[in-house]
Amino acid sequence: MSEKLIETKMINKSFHDPITIPILKDISFSIDKGEFVSIIGKSGCGKSTLLYILSTMDTDYEGELYINNQLITGLKERELARIRNEKIGFVFQFHYLLNEFNVLKNVMLPGIKLGKYSLKEIKDRATEKLIILGIEDQALKMPNQLSGGQKQRVAIARALINDPQIIMGDEPTGNLDIKNTEIVFDIFQELTTKFNQTLLIVTHDIEFANRTNRIIEMEDGRILTK
């Protein structure tokens, strides 16, 4: 018995600069809990655009978005921020760590923001996540002292800190070499199998995509296969 985690109904989006061009056309699909889904498609077909909408950061679209059967479309900025904090973890192509804080603090920040656990518990949880990603020995370093692959793993640890319902990634391995890509993929794999983590990853890497549960292929702003 599968449960829908994310569902979209007829999402359309256009950019109006300089002329109106439709980018996403009638996107209707859903992701179940525990699924490891990848999105592939040609450059410029709208993958990132879709991901930004699903992640609640982009609110300028038509149609409806549901997370946990709750209508997200039309919620206030603060409520969306809360949902991102609590339910969604992000990994971008670029790591986006905060250079003012050390690795551990970077991982902890979304947890402190959520305020569900005490500072001590958050610290323990962050260390736990770093252990899962095999970088607990880097905890007290500053982000600029890490390699690209290590940074990306810290970003994944940060995405995991609040035990999100779903982790979204926009080409999280795009900047990594084969070896590091392999490491990151194995981590994702482990997260789904071991922790039943739902994952939605945009990628250009067909190899990578083929090893996921389901591939969503996009072309020209539409979803081709289900």
Next chain:
Amino acid sequence: MNQKLIIDIAKSLLLARWRQTLVAAVGVTFSIMMFIALLGFMTGLNDLLDGLILNRTAHVRIFKEVKPNPFQPADNQNEIGYNFVNSIKPSGNGLSLDNTAAILSALKNDSRVLGVSPKVTAQVFYNVGNVDVTGVINGIDVEAESKLFHFKDYVLDGNYLDLKNVPNSIILGKAAAEKMLANIGDVVQVTTPKGDRQMLKVVGFFQSGLQELDKVQSYCSLSTTQKLLGKPVNYITDMSVKLLDLTLAPKVAKEYSALFDTDTEDIQTANSQFETGSSVRSIISYAVGITLLIVAGFGIYNILNMMIYEKMDTIAILKATGFSGRDVKLIFTTIATSIGLFGGMFGLLFGFLLSSVIDQIPFNTAALPTIKTYPINYNIKYYVIGIIFSLITTYLAGLFPAQKASKIDPVDIIRGK
């Protein structure tokens, strides 16, 4: 939790840019320092100048104007109709207040009154060789006049109490004494308008700071003056009343006028101009202080704008990981106000130090014998106003950049990579 987190993030952003932060804070420190020093100095000066007037002016003066009696004997004959009497002249015992003992005891029992200093004024000529110089002798109750109107502060040489203790003594106006070549211990001769002569021993010099006044004014004890005029001990021409609350003066003056059937004058009417000068000086100080703060505010505005430009990625990731626009705005206003708080506190400290330095600078003026250095007002009020001003200006300076930061769309930033 959230608040602590926001302060924590603000602090980290600040420390990452500590050099610029320092420049901004120094700007605030400088303006608050100048604000405090300037206001302390200006109000110190104000207090001094006000004191010149307030210290020595009666809150309510009770006296008798020389004027014709409105009730003429003819009115007794024809009480209802009109009586036409031409060329009425003043009469009676002239300047003396009636019933002085009763007035004094009434004043003593009035709880609003701090004290009363009775006075007798006598027109005299100082005899210098064969030249007569006009003058005025104020007969005073030395102790009351000292206690209420700081008489002793203006006595330059000699002991003011000698005026009471040495019979037939006089404290001469400084300029008058110079004219007469009189020294302490000398005996001068004065002549009353009625022709009586009196030898008086000089026991001190008086300097009011007003040259014209010091040329004519001298002081004797009440009894010496009464004797000089050949009047009894209840002869009093003037009573200077000091109240506990200065603002009651007009009301009390009116009341006494009716009660004692004499003329009265309150300090507000007598010196309506003195408040104008004070308020102008205060306005100047506030204007300069606020101008400096606004300049410092622009500095903070610039630095925050720059910081936000540099920290776009940080802002984007904070938002992507669940910080709301409001949180981001709070982070940047916290940065701004903490610059204001720390800069302002050092400003208060340095302002206090600068004030203390000004307070040490010698300031000697003939007009103010008791003042040796520049006057400074250390009123806590200006320090409170200073820190509040610095918080408000830095908050406002930070508000617009913070608003901008809170509106940053993380998608734009993330897409840009």
